[in-house]
Amino acid sequence: MLFVQEPLSVRMRPRTIDELIGQQHIIGPHTALYKMIHNGYVPSMLLYGEPGVGKTSLAYAIAGTVEREFFAMNATTSGKKEMEEVVAKARMTGNVILFIDEIHRFNKAQQDYLLPNIENGLITLIGATTENPFHEVNPAIRSRCGQIKQLKRLTKEDILQLLQRALSDRERGLGMLSVRIAEPLLALIAEATNGDARSALNVLESVVYASEERNGEVIVDEQTVLDCVENKGFTHDKEGDIYYSLLSAFQKSIRGSDVDAALYYLARLLEGGDLAAICRRLLVIAYEDIGLANPLMGVKVTAAIQAVERLGLPEARIPLSVVTIELCLSAKSNSAYKALDEAISDVRSGKIGDIPDHLKDAHYKGASVLGHGKGYQYPHDYPNSWVAQQYLPNELVGTHYYVPKENGEEKYYAKVYARLNELKRQHESKRK
Template sequence: MLFASEPLSVRMRPRNIDEIVGQQHIIGPHTALYKMIKNGHVPSLLLYGEPGVGKTSLAHAIAGTVQRDFFAINATASGKKEMEEVVETAKLTGNVILFIDEIHRFNKAQQDYLLPHIEQGLITLIGATTENPFHEVNPAIRSRCGQIKQLKRLEPDDILILLRRALHDRDRGLGTLAVDMEERLLSMIAEASGGDARLALNLLETIIYASQKDDGSVHVDEQTVRECVENRGFTHDKKGDTYYSLLSAFQKSVRGSDVDAALHYLARLLEGGDLAAVCRRLLVIAYEDIGLANPMMGVKVQAAIAAVERLGLPEARIPLSVVTIELCLSAKSNSAYKALDAAIHDVRSGKIGDIPDHLKDAHYKGASVLGHGKGYQYPHDYPNSWVFQQYLPDELLGVKYYSPKQNGDEKYYAKVYERLEQLKQQSHFRK
């Protein structure tokens, strides 16, 4: 079998938007983008998503649909010279489509040169990035792009369509070969690709090459597929948008008491190797989401973190599994930090007032002349170490920040809080 000059994933790129598989939320026949492209109008676009979800393929398909000159550059390797050549072509032929991969790496000089040509209609920009454009792409570029679309990982069924298409396409794919391959083995490739179409197609090509016999026939067996796909289904974009989404999904799964989901995201984070981030997030969860409903979870998480630091991976997964499951199944409360946030909001809004004189510092000479500390009642001198007196500034009397929940251990704190509120009311009435 002769080696093709381009990878299968490149050869099988869709030639128009009707050949796009998946991404129906962006380019399905019902979408506005599909309709405007079919009518010959291409807006400047920003496409973002994980590697292999089809950003480059979508750009090629759009250009192929409208039959317009198409140029592709990479922001990490191309400079002003390449863009000047595109602009000169556009001046001769009319509007061209310029695809810029890794557009978030564009420097200011490149942007300043390109922006006026976009505004004048010489260039239609399609930018692609693996980063969240709202965080990483310069606002000047974003403002020129009428559409910002997030591409999603393909489903295994979508990947299967692409694999079958590649096996049967005689012009661009593997259709000229007599491939003997069971459907279940295609499904193994689809599952192992993790939604990455480029990976799936290149895996298929690798497997075909590894399975060809001396007589030219191709019989694919399970062992060959397993060897080729081993450990290929996991990707970890450390410090990228996906990384932070994993941390977010992990915490939200714990907060929602979904043990299996929490363990899934924990496994993905651990495969990325960032123990420190996992430990920080667990500590946040213990106080943000568990809080007063189970105050001991903070102590338990700290103990688990100490064990993780001593053990390292792979043994660190053991205490992490225990504490993650316990956090999931624990009673939940966010009342404590919500109460503080309410108080912080008042302070930032200027609702502070003067500290009552009897609470002011009286440990310096002359304080008594100012009335500081006068009338202060020392709670430990009274039964149950409690006495009624004013603590809040006059302007904030009656304000309530803390709203106790009836979850877990907080039931006890709620009873104490309610009893204190009753005593305050009774004492204030008597006074």
């Protein structure tokens, strides 16, 4: 069987933007970027998205379409010296396209050298990153990029089209090998690689070279495909944007009472193995999203976290599944922390009234001379341990921060709060 040294994913890179598969939302024939490039104009741009979605392929395709000199480097391995060589070439030939992968890793000195050469037109920059450029890329770089585009995972149909193209391409693909592979097995590769074009092509290449050749044909069977696709669709980076998006999706699914979505995101987080982050997020959810509607959930989640710490994986998934489902199906309220945020906002905006004298500390010598503690009514000396008296500073009397919700157990708190407010109102009316 003929073996080609260069990986299939590299050989099958599109040569022009018309050969691109997927990403129609940013480079389809209807888009401004497509029209610019076909008219010979390439703006500096930042491309971001998960690994394998086609950032590098798009950069090569753009350069191939405008037929302009193209240089590629990786910010983790290249430095100022390599950029100086590109700039020197540009001074001789005119504008060149410079593709920089992992651009967010450039240090300040490298960026400072790059910026004026973008501004004076020597370099058209195409930067690529797996991170959100609005968080991770220097604002000076961002401001010089006319386009910032997010690439999305390819659809299953996109991947199937890519695989079929690779199988039929006799010049760059596997067409010379006469591969026989059933459509359901191609669909399995497309589904298992979860929108990652590079991974899909790498799997296809592995599958082909792991299969037997009979009578001039490479025959691919199901078991070979299953062996090659195992865990190919799973990615987890504890420092990346997707990691925080997973935690966000997990919490929002619980907040939205979607049990199945919450379990799905929990499964992805568990496969990443970061129990500490999962536990922390569950504890936040118990107080932020469930709150007064079901106050015992904080206790239950704390107990589950203790169980997780003692059990470890894989058994830790059991208490996590229980509290996740219970959080999803619990009544929900965010009224408590929202009330506190309102109070914090008042404090920060300068609403700092004097503490009423009867509430001030009276446990030191001379406090009585100042009138501190004088007239304080001790609630436990009164029926139901409550007595009407002023607690807020004069400037804030009548202010209400807490807005109760009629959810779960908070219905009871809402009634008590309403009754106490009415008694306070009556008390104030009598004073006047």
